[in-house]
Amino acid sequence: MPELKRLHPGHAPAVLAFEVANRAYFAASISDRGDTFFAEFTARFEALLAEQEAGICAFHVLVAEDGSVLGRFNLVDIEDHTAELGYRVAQRAAGRGVATATVRELCRRAATEYGLHTLRAATSHQNTASRKVLTKAGFTPIGPADPSHLGGKPGIWYQRALTPTEPETETETETDD
Numbered sequence: 001m002p003e004l005k006r007l008h009p010g011h012a013p014a015v016l017a018f019e020v021a022n023r024a025y026f027a028a029s030i031s032d033r034g035d036t037f038f039a040e041f042t043a044r045f046e047a048l049l050a051e052q053e054a055g056i057c058a059f060h061v062l063v064a065e066d067g068s069v070l071g072r073f074n075l076v077d078i079e080d081h082t083a084e085l086g087y088r089v090a091q092r093a094a095g096r097g098v099a100t101a102t103v104r105e106l107c108r109r110a111a112t113e114y115g116l117h118t119l120r121a122a123t124s125h126q127n128t129a130s131r132k133v134l135t136k137a138g139f140t141p142i143g144p145a146d147p148s149h150l151g152g153k154p155g156i157w158y159q160r161a162l163t164p165t166e167p168e169t170e171t172e173t174e175t176d177d
Contacts, residue, residue, distance in 0.1 A: 004073065082116065083116055
């Protein structure tokens with residue numbers, strides 16, 4: 001069973017492999033990271049770990065039994081008990097409920113481990129799968145997102161209030177994410 005783990009230095013090779021293997025898949029629904037991301041991966045990865053150490057972000061990877069990364073699930077811009085949620089799931093794991101279950105688990109952790117009260121997430125109008133994941137995970141639309149925040153694509157912000165007693169999540173099977 002895949003396990004959600006906090007990002008650490010040892011994850012770098014698996015994260016890079018995940019990003020390379022899924023680059024074209026991700027680019028079909030979200031902005032491509034660009035060649036510079038891959039050329040400067042080591043420095044960028046170290047910068048993420050520094051941000052996490054400073055407490056302004058909390059990065060997570062969903063790790064398969066074989067050690068490969070199935071997804072990245074991040075809480076960024078943590079401030080005043082609020083953070084922005086971002087996530088991406090490998091093509092091989094898409095459509096099986098993995099994203100929804102992991103977003104729910106991260107919501108639980110955000111409340112119980114990080115003391116957060118609110119999560120926000122933005123997605124483009126064309127990213128139907130992400131909109132479904134957010135809705136199934138208890139997020140509600142709150143208004144338009146600036147296209148500059150979504151790689152030039154129009155979109156919408158979603159929000160979810162968290163409680164300090166978020167229930168444990170259960171593994172479930174879904175086919176819409």
